[in-house]
Amino acid sequence: MMLSTSTIAQRSGASRARNVFAPTPSRVLVQRGWLTLFCVVLAVFALMPLVALVLRGFLETQDGRTVLSFEALHAVLKESGYWMATWNTVVISLGAMMLATAIGVVLAWCLVRTNVPFARTLEQLATLPIFIPPFIGAFAWVLIGAPRVGLFNLPARGLGLGDPMDIYTYTGIIWTTGIYIAPYVMMIVAAALRNMDPSLEEAAQVCGLSRLRTMLSVTLPVVAPSILSGAVLAFVISIGLFGTPVLLGMTKEIYLITSRIYLELQHFPPSFGIVAVLAIYLMFMSTLANILQSIALRGRSFITVTGKGFRPKIIELTGGRYVVAAVIWFYLTLTVIGPIVIITAAAFSTFTWSGRFTSANVAYLWQSEDVRATVVNSLLVTVIAATAATMLGLAVAWITTRTRMWGRRLVEHVVLLPMSVPSLAFALGVSFFWLWMPLSIYGTMWIIIVGLIGRYVSYSVRTITSSLIQIHPELEESARISGFGWGNTMFRVTLPLVMPAIISSWVMVYSIFISELSMVLPLYTAETRTLSILSFDTWAVGEFSMVAALSLLQLVMGVGVMWTVTLITKQRQVAAV
């Protein structure tokens, strides 16, 4: 015993002498190594495109030297067409925002707080417009409401009454955009209404306030921050939309910033400076909206999410519930069922709307070499990008929730940054960045994949983080104590527990990627065309029945796969319990 203590003393003495070299404990070194690698990867994916975009807008190459230049900005400011596009973007986005907020709030309230029959099913149906890609949604409304060819206008034309409906207008664009983004507002407000402590309202009623007064002076102010959040989100999504304004606005020259960018890219050679400045406009507008929101909400987040589920107080409507249900069904028919039926009908028509039906368009999908190649590209890009984004998202979520590594907050911020940048702007940044890189993936499929990951990894991070937060860290710590290393703990405990979140994250980004158009548009080449680009090109040459068939295929590949995966995993979960 004496001996051992003295040897320990000697050893520690020797080590103290060596301490001059200050050995860093290996654990910390390993952690730092990982984190550094991680930051580089994330920076390349998420941060550098934004940096490249800003640089591209203000740098010009003159005689081999790079100089600061405001030429592009100047060109944009000088041209009245760009001012018009900015004005149109603001007006249409504000209009769509108000429409979406009105629809979203009313829907959320009716579905959460009243006894409408089948409220749960209706709520799920009402989220569906999100999964109809904007291009396809807009295309459905072209089929319905275009002058001369629109289905709605046909009977009136037959009677010689002209066109009662014209979708190629401000109103048309606002309507189509509004119904596409309304579900986002509805989901946010519905969650707020569910999380609200019902005793807040009960207290008001006990104090003698009427039901209407309670709603106006208690319920509404309490959920107001959520309504505002939903509205700002709607605005930000709206300014970045590409498919809708291009399909509906170009005919009558209602240009938005996104359609202006598209036009500029069609020029040869395109003026990348101007394109970059326009993309910076979009970035600026969405950042401004987010900043205004956080100023407005400062110190006003009343709804504390306790994780405690409240049972919302249901308002009993007697006969009224069927009226409300009928109105909601009518709305769903208009926004979900109608467009899908119309597109299906168009896909089986010889031409729209001839009244004659054929399976030639759908059969063509099988035969066409073009369709096969783009489907393969789409699937490759989508599966690789969705898998990579989910894995990266898992890693970021784990680092930010489970470690105390220095700089983990920074990682989180960098990842969330692209979230408020419109896809088109982000994709341009990706192309600029890789044009500058010596080892370039420009022109390959990988640039599309890298772009998608950078733009959407935040979605995976959010989904998986919220699941990891609910999993007590002690579950992992007890595996470590039980004798498992980091990797084993991950595979035996963490992964099985967050698997539902991983799957839903994968399915979510898959359904976005499979039909993503604006993200791919600045990045594809003839060899890397995707299905969404093919439908867009087909639309440009005016083969509407073919576009309908391609849209149908996209819906099946997107929503179909999503539903199948969700169903299978739900059944497995049921079986496991």
Added chain:
Amino acid sequence: MSVRVEGLTKTFGPLRAIDDLSVGFQTGKISVLLGASGCGKTTTLRCIAGLERPNGGSIIIDDDTVFNSDRGVDIQPEKRRLGMVFQSYAVWPHLTVAGNVAMPLRAQKLGKAEIERRVQETLRIVGLSDQAEKSAMKLSGGQQQRVSIARCLVGNPRLILMDEPLSNLDARLRVEMRHEIRQLQQRIGATILFVTHDQEEAMSLGDEIFLFSKGKVVQKGPPEELYFRPTARYVAEFLGKANLFRVAVRPNSEGASVAALPSGEIISRGQMANASSQRDALCMVRPESWRVAKGAGSGLSANVQEVTFVGDRRELRVDTPIGPQLVVTYGYERFAINDQLSLSIAPEHVHLFDSEV
């Protein structure tokens, strides 16, 4: 000493959760780490487990240095061969009861038959043999607790760490489990470090209590020593209820020290050494140590201000010349407000310690 901690320091930003802590815990005993929340007891436990990385100091388990900041030693938690019961039980919801308990053995890469045998054996010890194939999610809180304990025992750890394991149980179950842990420990002779903020739990369970405050151990010792012979006001007030008042200590003619009330009445003899000159000391009397007689008497006169009946005892708040005192009486005798009492005390029930500087 089976577990030794030397110069341990852990900071979270500006907060010093553990402040240069040096302490040893004995083999085969239950050592209770007691303190209010934020005192550093859980952080100490987690540092020993390897779940937190201390800023400095060393941790030695069974002559095996698991952490030493000077030498850059930091053994990973899975290599420390410990068992731990968490406050949330941390029972893995995706596994069965047996699956949970088998995990530490799987980590040791034991054979299938061996794992099966030891899981069964351990489940029998905690009384869960018939629940082995049940999903862990379907267990009650008490049963999850047992799974957690079984999982902690099954790998024969050299040290068991328990982080407030009973605080999520209801009161009756908590007393029952406390008893079972005590019995289990005595049966297998395990070394347990047990963290709690509950003083009753600490005193009934611990062979030795380590009372933490502000990242340091204020006093350590067997429960009775901490309760009857606290060395600081904080200890006296944290454990149980205490009447504290100042007394003057002075030497008497025989060289022994005597303590006296301001009125001059001597209440204790020979307790404090080296009372060469007169000085102040703090006197602690536990509420149950006062002997109560009704009416005026030779003792300290007291006037009843408040009576609380708590079932097995009555708690009286009384006014005395030395200030308000809490008195506990047992039995059937009733008291009313404004009753006159005379309080006396056996000298051996008086505890004196140096008043704070």
